[in-house]
Amino acid sequence: MSNNEKVGIMGGTFDPIHYGHLVTAETARTNFKLDRVIFTPAGRPPHKKGYAVTSSEDRYLMTMLAINNNPFFEISRMEIERPGLTYTVDTLEKFYNDLGKNVKLYFISGADAVFDILTWKDVDKVLSYCTFIAATRPGYPMEQLNQKLMQIRQIYGHQVVPMKVTSLDISSTEIRRRVKEGLSIKYLLPESVETYIRKSGLYR
Ligand code: ATP
Ligand code: MG
Secondary structure (H helix, E strand, O other), rough: OOOOOOEEEEEEEEOOOOOOHHHHHHHHHHHHHOEEEEEEEEEOOHHHHHOOOOOHHHHHHHHHHHOHHHHHHHHOOOOHHHOOOOOOOHHHHHHHHHHOOHOOOOOOEEHHHHHHHHHHHOOOHHHHOOOEEEEEEEOOOHHHHHHHHHHHHHHHOOEEEEOOOOOOOOOHHHHHHHHOOOOOOOOHHHHHHHHHHHHOOOOO
16 A cells, blocks of 8 residues: 555444435545545444344445445455444544554544544544544534534544535434335435345335
8 A cells, every 4th residue: 555545434324324324535635635435334332222223234235335336445244243332433433453554544523423533442543543534514514514513623632624515404213204205215325225225125
């Protein structure tokens, strides 16, 4: 690998993956000139204890189908294979050690994640391993986001970088709800993922 490679890590539950995730990752790739973006579906997300998260293998396969046609996108089984709850700090530490010193890590997340970052395990460590990117997301205006970023900077002395993303008011929760109610999910996510959901009977 070339020196000073820039690698994006796109974390998420991806239950299911949709165009909001994909456009966010692609925007980060181009804005920050990343060499590649590694999607890392979460194993057992600690903040999603409330509902039964779809099996890791289904979420992994859907993510794989979704990123298939982008040569800069990759997928990692790291989080789904790690036992116990999934913490971003462990993931970044592992990528940091695996990829070597010449690689610069960028963690890509949506604004909503940044609003509860103060509750994350070892936030200061998370912020020291990577450049943390906070993408705008409908419902989280830039002004409010900037205020939060200032607060994080004051507490931790680390900068979280805001990134403007074309607003797509899409969430996995909404897609799951639509499938359950028999409504169309066309154009909210890649057709291959839509087909997978239909054939596997997920979310019904
Ligand atoms: P759920 O409704 O189940 O929480 P979600 O749509 O929020 O699903 P996640 O897997 O929780 O998807 O999100 C993974 C990452 O992608 C998070 O950092 C989240 O903020 C970001 N993200 C999700 N949807 C969008 C979107 N429409 N625009 C920008 N960022 C998004
Ligand atoms: Mg979410």
